[in-house]
Amino acid sequence: MxxxxxxxxxxxxxxxxxxxxxxxxxxxxxxxxxxxxxxxxxxxxxxxxxxxxxxxxxxxxxxxxGTTDIKRAGINTLMHEYKLFNMKKDESVNDMQTRFTHIVNNLNALGKVIDNE
Structure with missing residues (x-):
């Protein structure tokens, strides 16, 4: 962090x-x-x-x-968002990229590393 x-x-x-x-x-x-x-x-x-x-x-x-349970819950929530990630209607590419980067950065901060692949 x-x-x-x-x-x-x-x-x-x-x-x-x-x-x-x-x-x-x-x-x-x-x-x-x-x-x-x-x-x-x-x-x-x-x-x-x-x-x-x-x-x-x-x-x-x-x-x-946070505690281990709080971290685990955060990782689960962010992984759910990551797996279901798609562009929202009327969302710019820049906003979509910002939202995606936010998810990945928060996962990294919690210790869950997402490969570039």
Whole structure:
């Protein structure tokens, strides 16, 4: 997923120690009382309730990617659309291509790769 790759790159740029702590845990994030504005603060209630960076990462991952059942349901829905794909009446070729690309990209994001054949 796009958000995940960007976050991993950002964390790696900050420090490999931070990236390792987020992915492997345990790290208990604290906010210094010095008023340092460079220290990131949680932006959402569902993340601010987490006790470790690993817990925050897992929460973000599940929130944006969903559980296995949600992924499977999404793949099934998109595969149904893919198999029954055809041009709609009064639809331009450009709109049809955009709709098709959207289906294929979403399938790829869920881990289902569609061959070009």
């Amino acid at each position: 796009y958000w995940k790759e960007r976050m991993l790159i950002f964390l790696e740029a900050c420090s490999l120690d931070i990236l390792e702590a987020v992915i492997d845990g345990p790290y208990v994030p604290t906010i210094a009382s010095t008023g340092d504005s460079s220290i990131p603060k949680p932006r959402s209630d569902w993340v601010s309730n987490c006790k470790t960076a690993k817990e925050m990462w897992d929460t973000l991952q599940q929130t944006h990617e």
